[in-house]
Amino acid sequence: MAKRGENIYKRKDGRWEGRYIKERKMDGKIRYGYIYSRKYLEVKHKLMLLKADSLRDPEFQSTYTGTLTEWFEVWLDTIVKTRVKLSTYNSYKSKVQLHILPRIGAIRLTELLPTDIDQWILQLSLSLSPSSVHAVHRVLKNGLAQAVRQNLLKKNPALNIDLPKLEKQKVRAFSVAQQKKIKAAAIADEKYLPIILALETGMRIGEISALQWGDIDFTEKTIHIQRTLQRLQVDSGKTALIEGTPKTFQSERTLPLSNQLETYLIEIKQSSKSSYVVGIADSCTEPRTITYRFKNLLEQLQITQLPFHALRHTFATRCLELGVNIATISSMLGHTSTKMTLDVYTNSFMKDERQAIEKISTI
Structure with a gap:
C-alpha cells in the first residue's frame, strides 16, 4: 500500500x-x-x-x-x-x-x-x-x-524558554511631501479610492475591500467598519475570498467622515453600480488588486516602494505630528489597547521628546 x-x-x-x-x-x-x-x-x-x-x-x-x-x-x-x-x-x-x-x-x-x-x-x-x-x-x-x-502532558515543556530579544520595528510611513504627491495622483482617478480611504481614515486594506455604501452614514458623517475581506486558503488547497468580522473586537469601530472625503464619496456614489464602495457591478475589489494598483502608482510617481499598510502608518504618524492624543489614535486604528499604539509608534514621538529636552535644558 x-x-x-x-x-x-x-x-x-x-x-x-x-x-x-x-x-x-x-x-x-x-x-x-x-x-x-x-x-x-x-x-x-x-x-x-x-x-x-x-x-x-x-x-x-x-x-x-x-x-x-x-x-x-x-x-x-x-x-x-x-x-x-x-x-x-x-x-x-x-x-x-x-x-x-x-x-x-x-x-x-x-x-x-x-x-x-x-x-x-x-x-x-x-x-x-x-x-x-x-x-x-x-x-x-x-x-x-x-x-x-487534556491530561496528555503533566507540564508544558515550552514554558520558561529563552527566546531571542525582540527588536522594536521602525514604522515606515510616507513623508508629508510624498503623501501630498500620492494623494494628488490618487484623487484624480477613481480606481485609487482605496488609497484615499487609507490616508484619510487609517483603515486596513481588508476593511476597505469589504466596505459597503450601507456602512457610510452621510447624515451623521460616519463610516462604520464591521467587516473585512481576505483571500485565504480553503480545504481544497485553493484560495477564496472570505468576508468576515474585523481583526479584533476593537477593530469594529465608527470613524468620523471629513468634509472633503464626504464630498468625494458622494460624487463617486452617484455613478456607482455596486453595493461596495470599491467595486464593479455587485462585486468588491479584492486586496491583491488594490495592492497591485498601489505599487504601480508608486512606480509612476517614482516614490520608494512601501506596502499598502504604510498608508495606515502614515495616517497615524500625521495624527501624532498634529498633536492628536494617543487614546484617540488608538481608537481610530482599532487597536486592542493604547499600549499597542505606543509600542508601534514610539519612534514617531522623537520630535516631542526633542522639544521636551530643549525645554528642560533652559531651566
Missing part, C-alpha cells in the same frame, strides 16, 4: 485506508480500528475525529504514545479550526507545517524536553527574525498547553 499521510495508506483496490488505535489492552498490546474511503481527505477527516474522541478517554490519556506530528494534526483540525477565524487557523497551520513538524515532529509528545525546544529555537533563529521566532514558539506553546489540559 502506498502511504500518503499519517497512518493513511492507498490500497490496491484504489481505496484509502486509515488506521487508528481502537483499544490498548492490559498487556500493552494495541488493537487497531480501520476506516475506508475512495477519497483521501474524507479518510483523514474521519481519522482526526476518531483520534480526538480517543484523547478524551482517561485510560487512553495515561498511555498516549503519539508524536508531536500526530498531536498537532489533531489539535489543529479538531480544536483550533472550530475556535478561531480561518485566517488565524491558516497562520497556525503554516507555522506548524513549516517550522515545527519538520524539526521536532518525530519526537513523542510525552518525551519532548525543554532542551529539545532550546535547540529548536537556536535553529529557528538562524533563518527567522526574532519576532517570527516568538510567533512560532507561541503556536508550539499553545498546542502543548492544550495537551496539558
Whole structure:
C-alpha cells in the first residue's frame, strides 16, 4: 500500500485506508480500528475525529504514545479550526507545517524536553527574525498547553524558554511631501479610492475591500467598519475570498467622515453600480488588486516602494505630528489597547521628546 499521510495508506483496490488505535489492552498490546474511503481527505477527516474522541478517554490519556506530528494534526483540525477565524487557523497551520513538524515532529509528545525546544529555537533563529521566532514558539506553546489540559502532558515543556530579544520595528510611513504627491495622483482617478480611504481614515486594506455604501452614514458623517475581506486558503488547497468580522473586537469601530472625503464619496456614489464602495457591478475589489494598483502608482510617481499598510502608518504618524492624543489614535486604528499604539509608534514621538529636552535644558 502506498502511504500518503499519517497512518493513511492507498490500497490496491484504489481505496484509502486509515488506521487508528481502537483499544490498548492490559498487556500493552494495541488493537487497531480501520476506516475506508475512495477519497483521501474524507479518510483523514474521519481519522482526526476518531483520534480526538480517543484523547478524551482517561485510560487512553495515561498511555498516549503519539508524536508531536500526530498531536498537532489533531489539535489543529479538531480544536483550533472550530475556535478561531480561518485566517488565524491558516497562520497556525503554516507555522506548524513549516517550522515545527519538520524539526521536532518525530519526537513523542510525552518525551519532548525543554532542551529539545532550546535547540529548536537556536535553529529557528538562524533563518527567522526574532519576532517570527516568538510567533512560532507561541503556536508550539499553545498546542502543548492544550495537551496539558487534556491530561496528555503533566507540564508544558515550552514554558520558561529563552527566546531571542525582540527588536522594536521602525514604522515606515510616507513623508508629508510624498503623501501630498500620492494623494494628488490618487484623487484624480477613481480606481485609487482605496488609497484615499487609507490616508484619510487609517483603515486596513481588508476593511476597505469589504466596505459597503450601507456602512457610510452621510447624515451623521460616519463610516462604520464591521467587516473585512481576505483571500485565504480553503480545504481544497485553493484560495477564496472570505468576508468576515474585523481583526479584533476593537477593530469594529465608527470613524468620523471629513468634509472633503464626504464630498468625494458622494460624487463617486452617484455613478456607482455596486453595493461596495470599491467595486464593479455587485462585486468588491479584492486586496491583491488594490495592492497591485498601489505599487504601480508608486512606480509612476517614482516614490520608494512601501506596502499598502504604510498608508495606515502614515495616517497615524500625521495624527501624532498634529498633536492628536494617543487614546484617540488608538481608537481610530482599532487597536486592542493604547499600549499597542505606543509600542508601534514610539519612534514617531522623537520630535516631542526633542522639544521636551530643549525645554528642560533652559531651566
